[in-house]
Amino acid sequence: MAVELFHKNETLQMRKKLIAQSCRLFFSHDPVKIVRARGQYLYDENGTQYLDCISNVQHVGHSHPSITQVAGAQMDLLNTNTRFLHDNIVQYADRLAATLPKKLSVFYFVNSGSEANDLALRLARQYTRHQDVIVLDHAYHGHLTSLIDISPYKFRKLEGQKEWVHVAPLPDTYHGIYREDHPEPGQAYADTVKSLIEEAHKKGRKISSFFAESLPSVGGQIIFPTGYCKRVAEYVHEAGGVYVADEIQTGFGRVGSHFWAFQLEGEDFCPDIVTMGKPMGNGHPIACVVTTEEIAGAFTANGVEYFNTFGGNPVSCAIGLAVLDVIEKEDLRGNAVRVGGHLKQLLLQLQEKHLLIGDVRGVGLFIGMELVKDRESREPATEEAAHLVRRLKEDRIVMSTDGPWDSVIKFKPPMCFSKEDANRVVTCIDQILTELEDVQKEDCGKS
Numbered sequence: 302m303a304v305e306l307f308h309k310n311e312t313l314q315m316r317k318k319l320i321a322q323s324c325r326l327f328f329s330h331d332p333v334k335i336v337r338a339r340g341q342y343l344y345d346e347n348g349t350q351y352l353d354c355i356s357n358v359q360h361v362g363h364s365h366p367s368i369t370q371v372a373g374a375q376m377d378l379l380n381t382n383t384r385f386l387h388d389n390i391v392q393y394a395d396r397l398a399a400t401l402p403k404k405l406s407v408f409y410f411v412n413s414g415s416e417a418n419d420l421a422l423r424l425a426r427q428y429t430r431h432q433d434v435i436v437l438d439h440a441y442h443g444h445l446t447s448l449i450d451i452s453p454y455k456f457r458k459l460e461g462q463k464e465w466v467h468v469a470p471l472p473d474t475y476h477g478i479y480r481e482d483h484p485e486p487g488q489a490y491a492d493t494v495k496s497l498i499e500e501a502h503k504k505g506r507k508i509s510s511f512f513a514e515s516l517p518s519v520g521g522q523i524i525f526p527t528g529y530c531k532r533v534a535e536y537v538h539e540a541g542g543v544y545v546a547d548e549i550q551t552g553f554g555r556v557g558s559h560f561w562a563f564q565l566e567g568e569d570f571c572p573d574i575v576t577m578g579k580p581m582g583n584g585h586p587i588a589c590v591v592t593t594e595e596i597a598g599a600f601t602a603n604g605v606e607y608f609n610t611f612g613g614n615p616v617s618c619a620i621g622l623a624v625l626d627v628i629e630k631e632d633l634r635g636n637a638v639r640v641g642g643h644l645k646q647l648l649l650q651l652q653e654k655h656l657l658i659g660d661v662r663g664v665g666l667f668i669g670m671e672l673v674k675d676r677e678s679r680e681p682a683t684e685e686a687a688h689l690v691r692r693l694k695e696d697r698i699v700m701s702t703d704g705p706w707d708s709v710i711k712f713k714p715p716m717c718f719s720k721e722d723a724n725r726v727v728t729c730i731d732q733i734l735t736e737l738e739d740v741q742k743e744d745c746g747k748s
């Protein structure tokens with residue numbers, strides 16, 4: 302198959318003309334045209350290789366041959382909707398159920414993370430008969446109208462906050478209201494949710510749900526302080542609401558030690574609804590909602606059929622099953638523990654050398670390195686982070702930033718990322734930060 306139809310410049314011009322400008326490109330000042338990929342490597346039209354540190358969707362590696370083979374074979378055989386009986390959907394649900402606490406046993410298959418979260422919202426509201434939602438500051442839960450409303454990361458730039466949305470502080474112990482020196486940050490942050498519930502009740506409002514990523518990613522690769530989720534779930538349940546864990550970025554073993562990031566909170570914590578997406582199909586659009594029998598029962602009881610044309614079709618489920626097989630066969634969770642641990646250790650060593658690195662946090666292959674102008678004030682080093690990403694691109698490494706100030710360098714590579722890849726990227730970061738600090742010293746000397 303030809304990898305290129307148009308010259309790069311022509312592609313860019315056509316894209317500018319034909320594709321909505323709100324759909325942005327990576328490296329918009331000098332976009333990269335990627336024409337093929339394998340594992341954790343991307344190749345441009347000239348065959349130049351880039352190391353991919355951010356594609357968490359291509360979970361088991363770009364263009365994994367096992368996934369491609371299964372997808373092709375199932376497409377060749379059959380693809381229908383879920384109103385016909387088929388083994389793939391039940392086998393897939395059964396395999397996913399084995400990774401989850403027993404309480405989460407009823408599945409809805411959809412096509413995107415946004416669809417999953419929108420359905421989760423409907424389930425929560427139908428079950429609780431309440432309307433209001435509590436979300437974390439800086440959260441992003443999807444691009445549908447309903448989800449923009451519960452995504453402070455988006456609605457703050459638009460029409461603002463709806464009266465049924467309540468925003469809790471992000472439990473960020475580096476930048477937030479309670480920091481690493483607080484004796485019980487988990488409890489303290491959970492109490493902010495309790496206060497929001499009380500305020501809502503005073504206004505006569507009722508909470509349907511608390512929505513949170515199990516590790517807030519857009520918020521800046523945040524790790525919840527211990528006990529936070531458990532306490533929040535208690536408060537939300539007392540208010541008659543449900544806990545929705547958005548695992549769209551964090552599920553499927555990214556944290557290594559566990560299959561789901563919410564499991565980091567301990568075995569006695571279980572959300573009422575879990576949404577999943579991105580890594581499920583290794584790039585094929587498949588997503589899912591899993592919930593309890595009670596919640597699903599309330600949704601069924603309204604008598605309205607839930608039909609999703611593409612969700613859970615035989616091809617999607619075959620691909621989903623193949624992804625689970627590769628995670629197991631290639632021990633990708635073990636790899637996330639080993640390589641993620643190694644990478645985090647290297648970044649912590651780098652932090653001792655470079656004052657710009659304020660914080661290194663993460664688990665498995667979900668790691669954030671936060672740049673600050675000053676370690677005391679923790680002022681975000683947004684321009685420096687952007688410079689680092691641009692310079693890494695020159696070194697043929699694809700990286701990006703996240704967090705409220707775009708000051709967090711985020712690592713969410715395909716799960717086959719190796720120790721050699723980690724060594725390479727850290728060596729490049731070291732070099733770039735040294736250059737940057739040399740320039741800053743020179744500038745200081747001049748002024």
Ligand SMILES: Cc1ncc(COP(=O)(O)O)c(C=O)c1O
Pocket residue numbers: 413414415416418441442443444514518547549550578579
């Ligand atoms: C945490 C989280 N939830 C939901 C979504 C929406 O998923 P999708 O883009 O598949 O609709 C995203 C996408 O970036 C996400 O990061």
